Amino acid sequence: KDKKYIWVDTTARWKIKDPLKFFQSVYDERGGQARLDDIIDAAVRDVVTAHNLIEIVRSSNRLIEQISSLQEGKEFIEEGALEEVKVGRDKMRERIINIAKQILPQYGIELIDVRIKRVNYVEEVRKKVYERMIAERKRAAERYRSEGRGIRAEIEGRTEKELKVILSEAYKKAQEIKGEADAKATQIYADAYSKDPQFFSFLKTLDTYKDSIDKNTTIILDTNSDYFKYLKKIKSSPQSP
Incomplete structure (x- = not known):
């Protein structure tokens, strides 16, 4: 639905429900497997193309809920890096099974289960996806570096300010001590002179x-x-x- 070309690998469990229909329609196990592949592939294509890619990747929004409390997670959600799931992988799999089950009885086949083994981009799209992932990571790294530089500048500024205050107070204290010492020395000299x-x-x-x-x-x-x-x-x- 979101115009992203992917490759979906599925596996199915099935059994022969009506041997006569099975023999008359597909003849043997190899024929049954071929017909099953065609039907399931068509069902997968219809269901997957009706939804966005994220729906077949995740089954719930648990990941978003887990990281929503983290600052980085909030930023990813705001930037659209984590999309919200509305249907999910499990429900899409159920729809694929329901579509296939409506067709397979005419071939004497009963479909037990369908599992999605792997979802991957086609080769020509995969490179662009990797480049996008790298760009997003670089952008996040640059954001962290920028925040780090800001924090460093803030710490250095605060340290320099505190250092100036300390030096100023130390100079003031030294001058006070020196003044007291000079006054005391002057008093001693005055007392000695008077005696x-x-x-x-x-x-x-x-x-x-x-x-x-x-x-x-x-x-x-x-x-x-x-x-x-x-x-x-x-x-x-x-x-x-």
Whole structure:
């Protein structure tokens, strides 16, 4: 019905109901089998062409019901990848049996059962079907990759934002600690200066010496310079004879 060319392989169980009619019409088992094949093939063709392909592939909508709760399943259903079954394989098989049963008694044959063994596309259509399946899988894969890239970008953006917040808070905390330390050091210096200004001046001068003078330093100073007043009080160590 949906213009898809397929090949249906069936098998049947039958028995001779009226030996006289059977002998007069088909003569022997080989003739009976040939006539049965013709009748069943015609019945299969009439029933199958009256329905869409999905009807002979599945017997129920259980597959749709099982995956409808999954996100991927919902997308497949919305895109038409999973069609809803209205008749189903079992009912189509029953219709094939009923059609054949109306014809076979005139040949002395009783049809017991018909089974559909396999349904497949004809060779020229099969390649197109495979290409469509591959294209659908690629499309689904690309959708997953796109969603993954979006999630990755979201995570990276959130991580970068959190990192900036952490660094900002750390810098703020460091500045607070540094400010407290500087204030405490200033207070210590102020207390030391208030207790002994001369000693405090001496310590500060020593710090200046430490920062600006090493063994390779040459300094030219006025003897009246405040910077020199502590140096000139240092006595040179006696040289060894």
